[in-house]
Structures are given as C-alpha cells and as structure tokens.
Amino acid sequence: MIEFDGDFDYTTTGGSLRTQSNSVDACAIQASSANTLVAPIPNTGIVSAAYLYWAHSSYTRDEQVTFEGQVVNASFVYQTTFAASGTNLSFFGYVSDVTTLVQGISNISTNSFDFSGLTIDTSNNFCSTATVLGGWSLIVFYEDPSLPAVNINLYQGFDGLQNAGTSFTLDNFFAIAGAGAKSTFLSWEGDETLDGNTGTNPEALSITNQSATSFNLTGDGGNPGNNAYNSSIYDNATAPVYNTPNIYGVDLDTYDISSFIAPGDSQVTANVDVGQDYIINNAVVIKVPSNLITGTVFEDVN
Numbered sequence: 001m002i003e004f005d006g007d008f009d010y011t012t013t014g015g016s017l018r019t020q021s022n023s024v025d026a027c028a029i030q031a032s033s034a035n036t037l038v039a040p041i042p043n044t045g046i047v048s049a050a051y052l053y054w055a056h057s058s059y060t061r062d063e064q065v066t067f068e069g070q071v072v073n074a075s076f077v078y079q080t081t082f083a084a085s086g087t088n089l090s091f092f093g094y095v096s097d098v099t100t101l102v103q104g105i106s107n108i109s110t111n112s113f114d115f116s117g118l119t120i121d122t123s124n125n126f127c128s129t130a131t132v133l134g135g136w137s138l139i140v141f142y143e144d145p146s147l148p149a150v151n152i153n154l155y156q157g158f159d160g161l162q163n164a165g166t167s168f169t170l171d172n173f174f175a176i177a178g179a180g181a182k183s184t185f186l187s188w189e190g191d192e193t194l195d196g197n198t199g200t201n202p203e204a205l206s207i208t209n210q211s212a213t214s215f216n217l218t219g220d221g222g223n224p225g226n227n228a229y230n231s232s233i234y235d236n237a238t239a240p241v242y243n244t245p246n247i248y249g250v251d252l253d254t255y256d257i258s259s260f261i262a263p264g265d266s267q268v269t270a271n272v273d274v275g276q277d278y279i280i281n282n283a284v285v286i287k288v289p290s291n292l293i294t295g296t297v298f299e300d301v302n
Contacts, residue, residue, distance in 0.1 A: 001172065004048065004152040007145055010285060011039045012184060013113055014053075014137035014233060017120060018248035021231075022193050026130040032116035033136065038254070039238040040109035045144040050102035051154070053282060055093040055188045057133040058121045063094060065136075066117035068105065072096050078158030080280055084129040091133060091189070093158045093282055102140060113138055131278065133189050135250035139285065148180065151290035154283065162278040163200045167208075171267035175288040178261035182237035183207070184254040185217075185270070186283040190229025192221060192245065194277035201275045204228055205253075208269040209260045220253040221245040228253070229279050261288055 004010075015033035020026070041047070052067055063074040074094035081090045105111050120134035141152065151173040159166065175181070185205065196203040205228035208214045216225045221232030221243065228251070235242040235254035260268065265288070272281060 002049070002154040003172065004141055005290065006143060006149055007147040008048065008141060008143050008150055008152050009147055010139060010141045010152060010287065011037045011041060012137065012139050012252055012254065013037045014247070014250055014252045015115060015135065016248045016250045017118060017134035018132060021246070021248060022130040022191055027122045027127040027132050029120050029122060029132065029134055032114060034112045034114040036112050037109055037140070038233065038235045038242045041140070041142050042144050042146065044146055045142040047099065047103045047108070047140060047142050049141045050099045051139050052096045052098045052136065053094065053186060054115070054118055054136040055091060055133060055280065055282065056118055056120045057089070057126045057131055058092055058119065059090045061092055062119045064117070065115065067098060067115050068101060068113060070101055072098060080158055080160035082160055082162060082278060084131065087125050087129065089125060089129065089131055091160065091280060093188070093280065095156060130191065131189060133249045135188060137186050137250065137252050139184070139283070148289060149291040150180065150287050152285065152287045154285050156283050157281060159281045160278060161272065161274045163275055165201060165271065165273040167269050167271045169267055169269055170284060170286045173266060173286070173288050174290050175261050175265040176263055176291055177289040178258045179289065181258045181261040181288045182254055183257050184285040185251070187229060187251045188280040188282060189249050189278050190231055190251045191277050192227065192230040194275065196226030196275060202226060202273050203275045203277060204273045206271045207257060207260055208271060209262070210265045210267060211262065214271065215260050217255045219243070220251070229274065229277055
C-alpha cells in the first residue's frame with residue numbers, strides 16, 4: 001500500500017489498444033493509445049507521485065513499453081490465468097513508477113499521454129474466447145496547499161475472477177468527514193456486452209461502509225448496477241462528470257463516495273461480483289478527509 005497524507009489529491013487517465021467491441025472484432029488492436037487527464041491538476045499543484053499500469057493477454061512477459069516517447073521498465077510484474085473452453089489463458093500486469101517522467105511534462109493538464117510498445121497475443125486461444133487484452137492507465141498524485149487535508153491510500157494486486165465474488169478491506173485511514181471522499185477502481189478485461197444476466201453470479205461493484213450499509217456503485221458507462229465492468233473510464237467526483245465508453249478491456253472508474261463515509265470511519269469493504277465476464281482487479285485508490293498527518297508520503301512495499 002502507498003499512502004499520502006496532507007494537502008493531496010489525484011487524477012487519472014488511460015486507454016486501450018483494442019479498437020473494436022467483442023461483437024464486431026474482438027481481435028482488432030492498434031499499436032498505440034493516447035489520452036489526457038480525466039481531471040486537470042491546478043496550476044499550484046505539484047506532482048508528488050505517478051504510477052503507470054499496463055496489462056495484456058500473453059503467455060510471455062513484456063516488461064518494457066514506451067510512454068511519452070521514453071522507455072519504461074516495470075517495477076512489479078503480476079500474472080493471472082484461467083481456463084476457457086478447455087484452454088489455459090494467461091494475462092500479465094505491470095506497474096512502474098514514472099514520477100520523474102511526469103514531473104518533467106509541461107502543461108500536464110492538457111498533455112496527451114501516449115503509450116505504445118506492448119506486445120499483445122491475438123492468437124486463436126484469445127480471439128476465440130474474446131479475451132484479447134491490451135491497455136494502460138496512469139494515476140497521478142499531487143500536492144496543493146489550497147487543498148483540504150486528506151488521506152489517500154493506493155492498493156495494488158492482480159486478482160482474476162469469473163462467476164465468483166470477493167471482498168477486500170480498504171483501511172489504514174481516519175475520516176473526519178465524508179465530503180470530498182472518492183474511490184477509484186482499475187480493472188482489466190471487462191466487456192460491455194456481458195452483464196449480470198450472464199454466468200452463474202451477478203455482476204456488481206459495491207462498497208460496504210463501517211455502519212454495515214452496502215452501496216452499489218453505478219453510472220460508469222451507463223451501468224445500471226449490474227454491469228460495472230463495461231470498458232469505460234468514469235469519474236463523477238469531478239465536474240462535469242467524465243464518462244467515456246468503448247475503452248475496450250479497460251475499466252478505470254472513480255466514484256464519489258462522500259455519502260458513504262462518516263466521521264470516525266477507518267475502513268470500508270469493497271465487494272466485487274462477476275458472472276461470465278472474466279475480470280482482473282489491479283488497483284484501488286481511496287481518498288477521505290483527514291487531518292492526522294500532513295505533507296507525508298508512506299510506501300509499504302510488503
């Protein structure tokens with residue numbers, strides 16, 4: 001877990017190397033992808049940390065990619081596998097600290113971040129099962145003295161699920177209020193064509209707060225509550241709401257959770273349920289108002 005305490009906030013962006021939906025051509029890919037930040041960084045903001053994530057369908061690693069014209073090497077490598085129609089499928093995920101690279105970018109809020117150089121397996125094993133994957137995401141944390149004090153935690157992993165559910169605790173914070181709280185979920189291989197009506201398990205993403213009340217997270221890509229993993233980039237904690245569909249195989253969704261957090265809360269539980277759609281959970285960020293410590297960044301590498 002990586003923790004930021006003080007006058008911090010964060011913003012995201014990402015993209016897909018797939019170009020068509022499963023119903024058109026699940027194997028179609030492109031060599032590069034580019035996108036701007038979902039929400040701008042204030043002129044008085046200073047980038048404190050930036051992490052690049054990428055993932056792909058492959059039986060071999062690809063730990064080196066090109067980002068903003070520079071070679072980037074992975075700091076961490078993850079893998080998950082599952083069997084589809086009797087065929088074992090493999091997916092890799094990567095993380096790299098690109099703080100120095102991002103700090104050197106002028107006009108960061110309008111910059112179009114470009115990503116390329118990722119090898120994607122589009123062989124029959126993946127094409128016939130509509131599991132071709134190639135995508136990237138950038139999460140940027142910044143400090144600004146005009147911001148209220150908060151606690152931001154970044155959690156990482158690479159957990160693949162199909163027709164199953166899992167829950168994980170987001171903790172190590174102390175909230176003094178709910179206003180301004182938000183949470184971001186990065187996952188891979190979600191398909192807008194598969195929802196809670198497919199498979200043997202419903203598809204939903206929800207949060208259970210410390211009062212044991214569960215809230216279904218909705219709105220991303222038009223998600224009514226049973227299609228959380230629908231290839232979209234979404235943020236309803238910014239104005240105007242950012243909601244872009246057709247980011248094939250990539251879900252980078254930020255939710256306003258201010259009404260779910262109460263003063264004194266120190267944890268919430270994220271609940272992931274998926275049906276036929278195979279989903280890989282990669283990273284979660286949570287931000288809550290807090291004034292315990294200011295101006296500090298902690299990194300737990302365990």
